[in-house]
Amino acid sequence: MMAPANPLPRLTRSIGANAVLLGLAGLVLLPYAWMALTAMRAPSEIFSDPFGLPHDPGILVDNIRRAFAAVPMARFLLNGLVVTAGLLMLQLAVAVPCAYALAKLRFAGKSALFALIVAALCVPIQVPMLPIYIVLASLKALDSYFALIFPFVLSPFAIFLLRQQFRAFPDEIIQAARLDGFSEVEIMLRLVVPSARPAIAAFAVFSITAHWNDLYWPLIVVSSETMATPPLGLMFFRDGDLGTDYGPLMAGAILIVAPVMLVFLLAQRQFIRGLTMTGLR
Amino acid sequence: MTAISPTLRRRSEQAEALRGFALAAPAILLLALLVVAPLLVVFGLSFTDYSLGARHWAFTGLGNYARILGDPRALGAVGHTLVYVLVAVPLSVLLGLMLALLIQERVRLRRAYEVVFFLPATSTFIAMAIVWQFLLHGRIGPINAWLAWLGVGRIDFLTDPATALPTLAAIGAWQLVGQTTVLFLAGLAGVPADIHDAAALDGMGRGWDRFLRVTLPLLGPTVLFVVVTTTITAFQAFDSIAALTRGGPAGSTETLLYKIYLEAYQYTAMGYAAALSILFLAAIALFSLVQIVLADKRIHY
Numbered sequence: 371m372m373a374p375a376n377p378l379p380r381l382t383r384s385i386g387a388n389a390v391l392l393g394l395a396g397l398v399l400l401p402y403a404w405m406a407l408t409a410m411r412a413p414s415e416i417f418s419d420p421f422g423l424p425h426d427p428g429i430l431v432d433n434i435r436r437a438f439a440a441v442p443m444a445r446f447l448l449n450g451l452v453v454t455a456g457l458l459m460l461q462l463a464v465a466v467p468c469a470y471a472l473a474k475l476r477f478a479g480k481s482a483l484f485a486l487i488v489a490a491l492c493v494p495i496q497v498p499m500l501p502i503y504i505v506l507a508s509l510k511a512l513d514s515y516f517a518l519i520f521p522f523v524l525s526p527f528a529i530f531l532l533r534q535q536f537r538a539f540p541d542e543i544i545q546a547a548r549l550d551g552f553s554e555v556e557i558m559l560r561l562v563v564p565s566a567r568p569a570i571a572a573f574a575v576f577s578i579t580a581h582w583n584d585l586y587w588p589l590i591v592v593s594s595e596t597m598a599t600p601p602l603g604l605m606f607f608r609d610g611d612l613g614t615d616y617g618p619l620m621a622g623a624i625l626i627v628a629p630v631m632l633v634f635l636l637a638q639r640q641f642i643r644g645l646t647m648t649g650l651r
Numbered sequence: 652m653t654a655i656s657p658t659l660r661r662r663s664e665q666a667e668a669l670r671g672f673a674l675a676a677p678a679i680l681l682l683a684l685l686v687v688a689p690l691l692v693v694f695g696l697s698f699t700d701y702s703l704g705a706r707h708w709a710f711t712g713l714g715n716y717a718r719i720l721g722d723p724r725a726l727g728a729v730g731h732t733l734v735y736v737l738v739a740v741p742l743s744v745l746l747g748l749m750l751a752l753l754i755q756e757r758v759r760l761r762r763a764y765e766v767v768f769f770l771p772a773t774s775t776f777i778a779m780a781i782v783w784q785f786l787l788h789g790r791i792g793p794i795n796a797w798l799a800w801l802g803v804g805r806i807d808f809l810t811d812p813a814t815a816l817p818t819l820a821a822i823g824a825w826q827l828v829g830q831t832t833v834l835f836l837a838g839l840a841g842v843p844a845d846i847h848d849a850a851a852l853d854g855m856g857r858g859w860d861r862f863l864r865v866t867l868p869l870l871g872p873t874v875l876f877v878v879v880t881t882t883i884t885a886f887q888a889f890d891s892i893a894a895l896t897r898g899g900p901a902g903s904t905e906t907l908l909y910k911i912y913l914e915a916y917q918y919t920a921m922g923y924a925a926a927l928s929i930l931f932l933a934a935i936a937l938f939s940l941v942q943i944v945l946a947d948k949r950i951h952y
Contacts, residue, residue, distance in 0.1 A: 464677050497931065501693055579773050634770075
């Protein structure tokens with residue numbers, strides 16, 4: 371039996387570790403603090419005392435109102451919702467059957483398909499975007515929901531992740547269901563997919579975060595303010611007339627950061643699981 | 652099980668193959684349309700002088716690749732990408748390792764710390780960029796006010812060519828550290844506790860000695876994996892450059908991806924951008940392959 375450890379050094383160690391962690395957490399949260407404080411203050415106070423506390427809650431409401439008046443903020447948020455929700459559904463509609471076929475069925479070219487999926491994981495999206503942009507431009511299809519959504523409908527990451535999950539589903543149950551007269555699609559949707567719910571949730575958080583925040587592709591294909599996604603809209607806002615008016619700008623920034631932050635906070639267990647499950651982003 | 656006639660079995664196998672193929676068909680079609688064909692086109696384009704909207708274009712062989720070697724801004728972009736990676740990756744990996752080691756022993760606050768350090772990775776960067784722009788501002792920024800208070804001179808973080816790139820990389824590390832922390836925490840969970848107990852019985856003290864001789868070697872594969880993953884992400888840094896410096900001042904923050912963006916979508920030089928993209932693809936694909944091999948090992952150990 372080991373003697374119980376001396377409690378004193380253990381306590382000091384714990385206090386020390388927490389002190390370091392709290393200090394670094396403060397550093398990480400510093401920009402968020404300024405963002406929140408600025409949105410709650412009048413322009414005159416922002417520069418004189420950057421981290422002073424606000425004293426009039428009405429200013430926040432006013433700043434939010436001015437953010438909505440300066441740019442089509444509601445439209446940006448709606449575009450973000452349409453793109454992320456539409457994409458997630460389409461990505462799953464393509465990935466789930468493919469992952470199921472790869473995990474549980476035998477067909478010609480299956481291993482070649484899986485090899486291609488893995489190879490596609492190694493391709494940075496910015497490279498195939500080049501010809502896709504040329505085609506969209508020649509079809510005059512830029513600056514549309516189609517241009518924003520279509521190039522990302524195939525998610526090799528989703529297929530890879532779901533295949534790993536589906537493989538763990540017992541074959542005996544699938545065999546039994548087949549003998550009971552279940553169709554393949556029924557087996558997939560009613561038995562296998564529900565068993566992989568955590569993995570699907572993990573992918574959903576990934577997909578929503580990635581596409582809500584994406585700046586690269588919207589910056590390239592979107593030219594009008596009405597088609598702008600939240601980050602691009604915020605960039606227009608900053609580069610526009612009110613761009614030096616930090617109060618409304620920060621109120622707008624909070625509106626755009628908040629939805630994904632909420633999704634992350636609600637599903638952080640799944641998110642972290644997804645990250646550690648494969649480490650592929 | 653009762654014997655099934657060979658014809659019946661063959662028929663059921665054929666049916667299964669048909670179903671499998673039908674279920675995978677949409678993905679196969681999209682894979683061809685969105686990945687395979689575009690990659691072939693990029694490769695082909697890289698040997699042409701195609702410019703968007705131009706009626707005439709010609710094959711120029713290796714011309715674009717030769718042009719990269721003679722273009723100081725393209726070579727500069729490669730150099731800047733490497734500097735960015737060499738600052739952001741060690742910073743986020745070392746900080747992440749330290750945070751993971753500190754967080755690992757925490758019981759009550761563990762979740763809270765994980766969430767806080769992961770927050771930057773989930774936040775829309777352009778929103779945070781506006782904040783950083785203010786915080787780091789040469790005249791009105793609070794960070795410079797604090798530096799002045801400490802007696803250190805004023806630093807034009809984002810507008811001085813000497814500091815702009817390292818500053819962007821440091822902000823990159825701020826964003827990446829949550830990812831490295833979480834991956835290290837997963838790796839540490841895989842280090843068996845009894846090895847630590849055994850080390851303690853062998854008289855190995857706490858702290859550095861045990862960390863260097865027991866934990867770190869066991870964590871080796873995780874470290875390698877985290878370095879590779881983080882490097883891939885760092886290579887693709889774009890938002891911070893587009894939002895904060897636009898490649899400036901004086902081209903000092905133009906990275907390879909930003910240069911591709913400029914050539915393709917601002918100057919419509921598609922052929923040249925394609926050649927740069929092939930270079931970019933080769934670098935990332937190499938790291939991704941290493942990552943997949945490592946991930947495979949991690950899953951199966």
